Amino acid sequence: MRRILLLLLFAQFTFLSAFAQDRLLSGNVKDETGAPLPGVTVLVKGTTTGTITDVDGNFKLNAPEDAQTLVFQYIGYENKEVAVGTQTSFNVSLTTDTKQLEEVVVTAIGVEQKKRTLGYALQTVNSDELVKATESNIVNSLAGKVAGVQINSSGGQAGSSSRIVIRGNTSLSGTNAPLFVIDGIPIDNSQNTANSGVESTLFGGTQSNRAIDLDPNVIEDVTVLKGAAATVLYGSRGANGVIMITTKRGKDTGGKPRVEISSRYGIDRPIVRGFQDEFLQGIGGNYRNGLPAGEGGFRSLDPETNPTGATASQGSTSWGPSINNIDQFTLDSIGVPQIFDPRREFYRNAKVWENNVRVLGGSDKLNYLLSFSNLEQEGIAPGNRFDRKNLTATINAKLSEKLRYTGTTRYTNSYNSRLTEGNGQRSYLYALNYWPISHDINKYYTESGEYYSFVNNAFNNPFWLAENNGRFSRVNRFTINQQLDYDVLPWLKVTNRFGLDAYHDANEDHVNVGTRGTPNGRLYTADITNYEINNDLMLTVDKQINDDFAITGLLGNNINSRKYKNSLMVGTNLNIPSFFDISNVSTVQAYEFDQEIRSFSLYAKVGFEFRNMLFLNLQGRNDWSSTLPVEDRSYLYGSADVSFVFTELLQIDQNILPYGKLRLSYSQAGNTAPAYSTIQTFNQSDTGDGTRGVINIPTQGQNAFELDNVQTNNQLQHELISEFEVGADLKFWNNRVGLDFAYYNRESDNQIVTASVTPTTGFTNRIVNAGQIKNEGVELTLTGTPVDLQNGFRWDVQVNYARNRTTVGKLADGIESIFLYGFTSxxxxxxxxxxxxxxxxxxxxxxxxxxxxxxxxxxxxxxxxLGSIGNVQPDWTGGIRNTFSYKGLTLSALFDARIGGDIxxxxxxxxxxxxxxxxxxxxxxxxxxxxxxxxxxxxxxxxxxxxxxxxxxxxxxxxxxxxxxxxxASFIKLRELSLSYNLPSSLLDRLPVENVSFSVIARNLFIASNFSFWDPEGSLGGNGNGQGFYHSVTPGTRGISFGINVSL
Amino acid sequence: MRNLRIIKVFVLAISLLYTTSCDDFLDVNSDPNNPTQVSEPLLLTGIIANFSYEVLGGFPVRVTNTWIQQTGYNAAFPSYDNYDVDENDVNNTWTFFSYTDVMHNCKILSEQASANRLYDYSGIAKIIWAWNMSIVTDLYGNAPFSQAWQPEAFPFPEYDTQEEIYTYIQSLLDQAIVDFGREDKLTNPAVGADDFIYGGDIEKWEKLAYSLKARFYLRLSYAPGYNTETQAQLALDAAAGGLSGNADNAMYFYLSDPGQENPWFQYAIDGKWNTNTQLSANIVDLMSANNDPRLAAFARGEVAGYVNGSEGNAGSLLGEFYADADAPLIWFTYSELKLIEAEASLIVGNKGNAQASYQEGLESSFAMLSGAIGAKLGDNAAGAISTYIDDNDELNASDQVAYQQIMTQKYIANFLTFEAYNDWRRTGIPSIGLAQNPVRGDLEMPGLRFPYPSAELNYNAANVNAQGVPVGNAAVKERVWWNSTPEQCTLCN
Incomplete structure (x- = not known):
């Protein structure tokens, strides 16, 4: 533990700057191989005066007159002290410190642990890799970077949701989303829509997942906890894995504030293909121009009986003639019809602009970070945009020798304006995808000013929809961490960590008067509030018993309370067109959706270390959950994992196998029920024909209720997930090649399933403990440095590969399958x-x-x-990143592959x-x-x-x-291609800046797929379980952006 | 020692926290959005609203009306107009509308109201329950009833035969009549504004129960093993207690407010869905051949017929009386009851009564529509009506022809109702040919039933498969039990 603190301390010195100025010292620092070492801290011993080396390993330092010794410090290398004497120029070489080459990772509940002690897999993605993704949604920036994590973007609209699943689907009908934790506190990642509970996403599409509120600019790294052994301390909510986000903190800069500015400007284009460009609008090979009668409506059918060519019946399909084979009658009447590319006409070059300013600094007693980010993103569809402003303030304070305080407040203001997607006339894709090439999509008003589409009353013009309709989400969100640490004894610490995550989403859905399908207009206006309060109180023990043995321990309590409320008003028939206020409707329907979930937990962890070689961890947690029946609300589970660093015992040649570890774990994790699954209720009646027809309740002054179609269950028990994991972590050839392998076998039993039942029982569904689902898979991460030359050229490779097989063991009695998403067929x-x-x-x-x-x-x-016609699960997923660096220049390419599976x-x-x-x-x-x-x-x-x-x-x-x-659904994408350049310090000397870098990043530059529309990432159900349902979702995008980072 | 104390305090604090407040803290799992108890009036409103919109004005009628060519569905084929109905199309009717939304709630209301001695409520619940069950069995044949709505005892309910179901239906209607007459019944709350049909007039509900009994007795007039005369006599006996004038007509009056409009208006007029539902050329030809003024009321604007299944000319949209936003949805009319009496009287050989009832049935049909006809034909309306009645109110001396007259008038009087489809299946009157472009090559006549729904095929497979009905669209050419011996109808031919 002390060693870890020491490392952190070193890290804080990284950005020291000089302020006492008497003697100018300079020099160069190299590693054992003679390669320059950038970022080495150079300190005048006994002072806080110092600097760091630049990318070429050079440094310049104004040292006080009485400076005796310089200390060179760099993580992973032994400290070196050099006497100053009368020298002013220093050429120093540092040697690797195998003892200090100790990776420290953050594990569940924010516990920092040496990676070697862990008997399970986890993987970390650092900030640089996240920023390179140039994605506004943090979930998308993880794509291809972590083995065993599958990410699927729901579509190309700015502000769209993304699904993330770790090690396959663990739950049959519940959520499969991992828990998002930021600096130790859980945050909400729901996908909210104004009309949830009233209208299916099938008929409107989805909105974002709320992790999009996170600011990628302040994220230091993201650690993915994959298996149950890694997440057991998070309890039920960690059952699908945990995405642990650690944010940037202040630094000890000797008091001087440091300013970091980054700016990025980009352009996105749609990824579209799959449309024919030869045949015109018409029927049976005969041309129709789609114009209204009296506005030049023309059709070539039957010139004998229809000599003018003008009739009312136009037809909306593109079964007209080939552009190369137009009949003489048409040519004589109106000439050669003009040809368009409706998709190209409609989509635009979407601009993205993102700026971030950070001020950080502090002393050894107190440090701070203030950050402001502004993202303005256009979507490729006109009218679609996503704007986000993030304000982050964080303080670390050493209140006394024993008491430390950490506080972070994050504020997010985000705005998303979306076009309606999905099935039906209100969806802009409904017309755009069927738009004939011979009809001008830019013309949608007649000469008399009347709105028309290519066939009146059948479709809407997408431009008109973009101008008149939309779905809007305005989110204000606070996330607050408050943490106190008290060192009772050097080996005993008490921590209390309080977290609050609260947001309000003003969510609206506008349908203007004149919209085909909803001719009188409609307004949904929803006030969605969600808050989560979380408190962890922990005792941690870290004691070296003797030279051979050490014990670590943790005893904690968690209290969690989550409350969601959606107050929705649905207004039908707008009285004044284009005026979207609830006062302006003929009838108002009001709905309320409230949900409250609470839990209380105790957890403990004991770790035994033997000679820094053999490690055993035991973890356990007991949850009391509000959503289970009172008598069954308590459940206990735990895990055991072993880690064996066999290289400590075998003493293999450092050049061949400097580090080797074997891991083994077995764990169980409980999972609770959805809220309100135990008590049978009635609903307000929802009278309607199941499609568009409806009688609003209350009706004729009377309210009405009917029994819920879902039969609840007052005998519910918790779910249980059991997982066996074995793995190895190996480093070869002086750490130049690393290999991490994991095999897991996970079984989720006693699944709480909302099973379909025969409606003749009086219910359509029944909540039962019945299902079983199994996931088995392997994960492989290979890291290496194939080339590392004296002149500074370096080539790094990281490969991630994962293969997962899901089998549905059983469902409820007599039930062989359950519905996840979609239509009847x-x-x-x-x-x-x-x-x-x-x-x-x-x-x-x-x-x-x-x-x-x-x-x-x-x-x-x-x-x-009906029957099975495909399966959406891929055979394997993987990513390869190649990074080439030479002096300040870095070129990096990330390929992301998902092979197998259907859509x-x-x-x-x-x-x-x-x-x-x-x-x-x-x-x-x-x-x-x-x-x-x-x-x-x-x-x-x-x-x-x-x-x-x-x-x-x-x-x-x-x-x-x-x-x-x-x-x-297979694809291989060149997801990221980035080129960045750090200006050498020699150029910066006369400028008041410390660091300047430029980058050019291309996203999805190349895609290989057999999918008709090219990019098979897309899902009408958003981040829900019903993946692989591609229907009327905005196509994915590719883009290029230019960035600059400056540190002052 | 100090460390031990800290650990002790820590553990104590947590255990205190737990023992004192944890249970309270966790007791938040009662649903704040939805009640666990609902009063009888709230249940009744839901049942009536659902049954009217989803069943009597919903999918079963939309489809079967095209099959008997009162309407047509003028869209790219195949559609249900071409008999393209499969297990998925018919799923909502079975799953949501009938077995859950309506009938399960009828059962709950009937039990709850009986326990509270609010027998008017239990009586109405039983009427609608019986009625909906008749529609289910008329559409699908055998169906679960005696084991239905008991998920614990019968998670996979077995099917009752249609014959059994009809005895249960009659029994439910009898129970309803008994409920209404119970001396120990409480009437607070009394059925009132929550009853959109009769506004709490229980006497009319009782008449409706008798009228339905008459309808269902006659339904089995040509069923295997049933005596036609006996069924007709039972129908006549029941009809004696039935509706006694147009004032007793069971109708659901919709409102023109958005989201409160008549189901036909929403489905076929207002453009929310489409305007493909149009008057069929068949009924237009049938009625215009006879100068039937009611045709003007059936059509919106100029009268035109769409040839079922064709890619031909458009027909008229549905008339304002039936399909304006605030039009009533017809549940049961006095005119139907009179025509039931006419048919039954003819069967039992009482031609005099048949003639009287027939004439009353015809006149009451016109009485109901006179306003709508007047709105269309203006000053000519009265003359056209009286001419038509004069020309058509006499039953022919031939019983066969007379039977044709009665059933044809009933087909017209029951415009846009499910019952018109049942009568056509039962008697074959009027004769209806196949629509153009039938989706199956092996069809000889319009659809005769619905296939069993996908919910049953998926979740009650063993029991539904035991019924021996082909899966999917092939089922539409299979007759249901009461319709399986058409040759028994001697008057029909």
């Missing part, structure tokens, strides 16, 4: 026979050999029942119908389906019936076959 579900994330829908009939059965019309026959492209389903999909470009060609024809006597013959792929084929057959829209 298609949908995403968990299924005993097919696993988790099954794409379920209409499929083709197959014979017992698995061949398609073809009908007499030459087309595959639809199976009469349901439900847009393609509609686009095939409307004839805008690229795959319909082969229209007119002939296909013979690979399948067999039933002879009627149990035998089959090979199909030989040719079918013409005409409009009827695509519209009536193809677009009715969900199975044809399941695509390969």
């Amino acid at each position: 298609p949908q995403i579900r968990a299924d005993v026979n097919n696993g988790y994330g099954v794409i379920w829908g209409e499929r083709f009939l197959r014979n017992d050999k698995g061949r398609l059965v073809i009908g007499n019309n030459g087309l595959p026959i639809q199976d009469s029942s 349901l492209n439900f847009d393609l389903f509609y686009m095939t119908y409307y004839g805008t999909a690229e795959l319909t470009e082969d229209r007119g060609s002939v296909i013979v389906w690979d399948g067999v024809i039933d002879n009627g006597d149990g035998t089959y013959r090979e199909n030989d019936i040719p079918v013409v792929k005409d409009g009827a084929y695509y519209r009536n057959f193809y677009s009715n076959s969900t199975e044809l829209f399941v695509e390969d």
Whole structure:
């Protein structure tokens, strides 16, 4: 422990600056191999006067006249003292300190521990890597950087949510999201929508996950706790893993404030493909121009009976003629129709501008950091933007020799303006994806000023939607940490850490008068408040018993209380168009959604160390949870892990295997029930036809209630997750190559499942302890430095690889699958026979050999029942980062891969119908389906019936076959390509700046995928469990940004 | 020693915290959003609102009305107009509308109200329960009833036969009538504003119960093993206690406020969904051949018919009387009851009564629509109505022709109701051909039933599979039990 403190102390000296000025000393510091060492602290012994070396290892220092000795300090190297004498120039070489090369990590509950003592895997991503992602959502910046962490962005709108899952899906129907913890306190990462509880995300899309409120500029590093052994002290909420975020702190700068400024400007473009660019609007090969009658409406059908070409019936589909084959009647009447690229016309170059100013400094008694960030991000869709302002203030104070105080206050103000996505006419993608290439998307008013779309009343013009409709979220959020540490004895410490995370989200959904599908307009206005109070009171023990033995211990108590409230008003029929206030509606429906969850916990941890070689940790926690039945609300669980640093025993040649560790752990973790699962209630009636028809309750002055369709369960028990993990951490060839391997086998039992039941029981669902889900996988992280030259050129590589297999062991009695997301067909579900994330829908009939059965019309026959048509789980995920550095220049490339797994492209389903999909470009060609024809006597013959792929084929057959829209979700992305340059100190000498660096970062520059729309990251359900449902979500983006960092 | 003391204090503090306040601290799991107890009036309103919007004005009627070609669904085929109905399409009707929203709550209300001796409430609950169950069995055939709504005892309810279900339905209606007459009943709260049908007039509910009994007796007139005359006589006996005038008509009056509008208006007129539901060419031809003035009330604007299943010309949207925002939704009319009596009287050989009831049924249908017809035809309305009645109010001397007259008038009088579909299945009158472009090549007549819903196939598989009905769309050509012996209807041919 003392050693750790020492290391921290060293770190604080890193940015010392000189202020006493008598003698100018200068020099150069190198490592054993002769490579320059930047960042070495050079101190005049016995004073706080010092400096650090620049990227070339050079330093200059104004030392007092009486300076006797210089001390050179650098983490991982032995301190070196050099007598000054009369010398003014110093060439110093530092040697590696194998004893000090001790990685210290932050583990659960904020406990700092030497990495070698851990019997489980964790992985840390540092601030530099996070910032390089140039993502406004912290979740996205982790993509490809941690083995076993799968990230899926829900879409390309600015401010969109992202799903993060660690080691697969642990819960069948509950959340699979990890817990986010910032400086030791848990924070909310929900995905809130104004209309949650009233309208499905299927018909509007989602909003952001609230981790987007975090400011990446103040994050020091992110540690991912993966397995149950790592998270057991976080209890139930850590059951899906923990994302532990440590923020930047003040530093001892000898009193002088240090100012750090960073600025970034970028441009994003949509990633779009998959549209045909040959066939015009029309029906049956005949052209229609989509204009209203009387406004130049024209169609080429049947010139005999329709000599003027103008009729009311236009048709919205792109089954018109090829641009190369337009009939004479059309040419004579209106000439060659103009061709557009509607997608290109609509999407824009989106600008991102992010600025951050930090002031930090302090003394050994008190240090501080103040940070302000401003992000202004446009989306590629007009009207979409995400703005965020972050203010962070943090103070560390040594109140006495024994008492220390840490306080951080973070304030976030974020604004997200989104376009409606999802299924239905209000979705801007509904028209954009089906927009014919021969119709001008920029014209949506008639000459008389009337709004029209390419077919009146059927679709909305996306520009019009962007101008008139939208979903708005305004968040004000405070996150506060207050921590006191008291050293009772050198080996005994008491800590109290209080955390508050509170936000208000003013969330609105505007639908203006005239919107097709909601002609009279609508307004949702929601006040969402969420707060979480968390307190940990802990005793920690760290005692070296003798030379061989040490004991660490922790005893703690946690109190947690979370309260969510959404007061929603739904106004129907706007009286004054474009005026969105609840006073301006004909009827108001009001809803309230409240939820309160509390827990009380005791936890303990004991660690035994033997000769810095063998480590045993025992951890346990007992939770009392408010959401379980009173008699079963208490549950105890724990873990044991062993770490064995075998290189301490074997004394292998340092050049070959300087460090080797084996890990083993077994753990159990309890998980609790969702709120209000135990007492049966009635709901206010929601009378409606399940789609768009509705009778608002109260009706005719009367309120109405009906029994909840979900049957609660007053016998619920906690869930139990058991995990076995084994791993190794090896370092080869003078630490130039590192390998971390983990295998885990995790079983979640007694899962609390909201199982579908036959509605004839009177309920559609029942909450039961029934499910079992298993995850088994391997994780591999390889780090290495293939090239490290004397001249300063260096090549670093990091590879992450993970493979996870999820099996659904069992569900409730008699139930083989449960619904996760979607429509009746298609949908995403968990299924005993097919696993988790099954794409379920209409499929083709197959014979017992698995061949398609073809009908007499030459087309595959639809199976009469729904079934599995795909699975969204990938085979493996991985990332490779290559970093090349030479003096101040760094080039880094991160490839991110997700291989295997399916995605349901439900847009393609509609686009095939409307004839805008690229795959319909082969229209007119002939296909013979690979399948067999039933002879009627149990035998089959090979199909030989040719079918013409005409409009009827695509519209009536193809677009009715969900199975044809399941695509390969694999991708490889060049997620980040960055080039940065640190100005050498020689250039900065005469400037009042300490450090200047420039960077150019490209995001998603390259994507390889088989997905029709190119980028298969996208999910209508946002960060929910129903992944792989791609439908009317904004395409992903690629971008380039330019950044500058200056330290004063 | 000092350390030990600190540890002691620490442990003591935590244990104090726990023992004194932990249980209180954790007792926050009662749902603040939703009540655990609900009074009878609040339940009744929910049941009536759901049953009317979701069932009587909802999907079952939208679909089957196109099958009997009162309406058509003018959209790219295949749609339900071309009989493209599968286990998923019919899932909501079974799952949400019937078994949970309506019938489970009817059961709860009937039990709760009985326990509180509020028998008017339990009686109404039983009527709607019986009615909804009849719609379920008429659409799907055999269905769970005796084991339904008992999740602990019967997590996988077995199916009762349609025959059994009809005895349960009659029994529920009998119980409702008994409930209304119970001397020990309490009437505080009394049924009142929470009853959107009769405003708390229990006498009318009792008449409705008798009317439904009559309808359901006649439903089995040609069922296997049932005697047609017996069923007709039972229907006549029940009808004697039924509705006694248009003032007794059961109707749900919707309002023009947003979110309070008539279901047909929302579905087919206001553009929230689409305007594909249009008057069928079949009913237009049938009525215009006879100069039936009611056609003007059935249509919005100019009368035009859409040929079912075609890609042809558009038909009229539904008329204002039926599909304005504040139009009533028809539950049960006096006119239907009179035509039930007419049919039953004819079956039992009492032509005189048949004639009287027929005439009353015809006149009451016109009485209900006279305002709407007047709004369309203006000064010509009265003349057109009286001409039509004069021309059509006499039953033909031939019983077969007379039967055709009664059933055709009933088909018209029951415009936009589910009952019109049942009568067509039962008697084949009027004769309805296949829509164009039927989704199945093996269909010989319009859809005869719904397939079983996906919820049952997924979550009650063993029991639903035991019914022997083909899965999915193939089911639509299978007859339900009471409709399985059409040759029994000697009057129909």
